Amino acid sequence: MLPKIIRSKLFAGAIAGFAAASALADEVTPQPLEVIISVAEQKMAVLRDGGVIRKFPISTSKFGIGDAFGSYKTPLGHLKVCDKVGEALASGTVIKHRSATSEVLAANAAGRDPIVTRILWLDGQDEQNRNARARGIYIHGTTEEKRLGKPVSWGCIRMRSSDVIDLFTGVAVGTPVSIIAEKLPKLHKYVEPPPPVIIASNTPAAPAAPVASAASVAEKTEPSVRLASNPKPVKAERLMEIASGPGKGPADADASQAMRGSILSAGLPDAPTTKAGPQKQETMKFHSWSSASLREATNAAGPTGAR
Numbered sequence: 001m002l003p004k005i006i007r008s009k010l011f012a013g014a015i016a017g018f019a020a021a022s023a024l025a026d027e028v029t030p031q032p033l034e035v036i037i038s039v040a041e042q043k044m045a046v047l048r049d050g051g052v053i054r055k056f057p058i059s060t061s062k063f064g065i066g067d068a069f070g071s072y073k074t075p076l077g078h079l080k081v082c083d084k085v086g087e088a089l090a091s092g093t094v095i096k097h098r099s100a101t102s103e104v105l106a107a108n109a110a111g112r113d114p115i116v117t118r119i120l121w122l123d124g125q126d127e128q129n130r131n132a133r134a135r136g137i138y139i140h141g142t143t144e145e146k147r148l149g150k151p152v153s154w155g156c157i158r159m160r161s162s163d164v165i166d167l168f169t170g171v172a173v174g175t176p177v178s179i180i181a182e183k184l185p186k187l188h189k190y191v192e193p194p195p196p197v198i199i200a201s202n203t204p205a206a207p208a209a210p211v212a213s214a215a216s217v218a219e220k221t222e223p224s225v226r227l228a229s230n231p232k233p234v235k236a237e238r239l240m241e242i243a244s245g246p247g248k249g250p251a252d253a254d255a256s257q258a259m260r261g262s263i264l265s266a267g268l269p270d271a272p273t274t275k276a277g278p279q280k281q282e283t284m285k286f287h288s289w290s291s292a293s294l295r296e297a298t299n300a301a302g303p304t305g306a307r
């Protein structure tokens with residue numbers, strides 16, 4: 001278990017990192033839109049993050065405000081976009097029962113007043129506008145563009161075809177829509193936030209460490225065995241000392257003679273005749289060969305013992 005103070009610091013660091021990431025996401029991701037419609041001004045304001053992006057002239061009901069069935073009035077209060085109809089239709093396309101027809105009308109076509117171009121269907125969120133969806137209250141395009149700015153509709157909110165296309169493109173299903181009886185509140189113009197500043201580091205990247213090959217690793221880790229090309233000659237005195245063996249036991253004439261023969265066969269000089277000094281007895285038991293025994297073996301060998 002981590003100490004309590006360390007756990008607290010880790011938790012605080014995680015929260016701070018999450019807050020910083022959220023703030024950066026808010027800067028990068030645009031805030032959703034909001035729509036406000038003023039019956040008094042016959043205007044629509046589109047807001048983002050409390051600031052006005054666009055304003056459009058509109059037309060509400062010529063019968064006033066209300067939500068009763070058969071009243072043809074425009075409801076007030078908080079609503080939201082619950083559906084969108086007419087994407088990619090040509091401007092001026094006539095729409096009946098939320099379905100496009102093959103008829104396309106020009107703006108201000110004489111004697112015609114259908115729904116055209118696009119539909120944003122509204123759903124009431126308050127008690128005072130709970131019938132809006134069932135009544136078919138829309139934001140839609142109209143051919144009577146010259147009459148915009150006056151309350152001349154049959155309950156819906158009318159817009160120019162070009163304006164409703166822009167609104168349709170920018171507004172998503174679920175976007176809040178407020179219809180108010182009074183004038184629009186004083187709102188500041190929306191200012192695009194500056195992009196986040198990313199400071200690049202001037203520190204060069206560290207070079208990658210060289211990757212050793214298997215052969216080089218094996219060469220470093222496994223010592224090679226080297227044979228001397230010209231081994232040092234071993235002196236006869238040293239060989240005779242080895243032949244003498246440790247200790248002072250009785251001589252082994254046959255072994256001495258064999259060693260002597262090996263020395264002579266190798267072409268080494270004759271061994272000294274001085275008596276080898278005594279050596280310390282080792283833990284293992286060896287046969288001892290004395291210098292005298294070696295001399296006797298040498299005399300017994302005859303002339304072949306010298307060269």
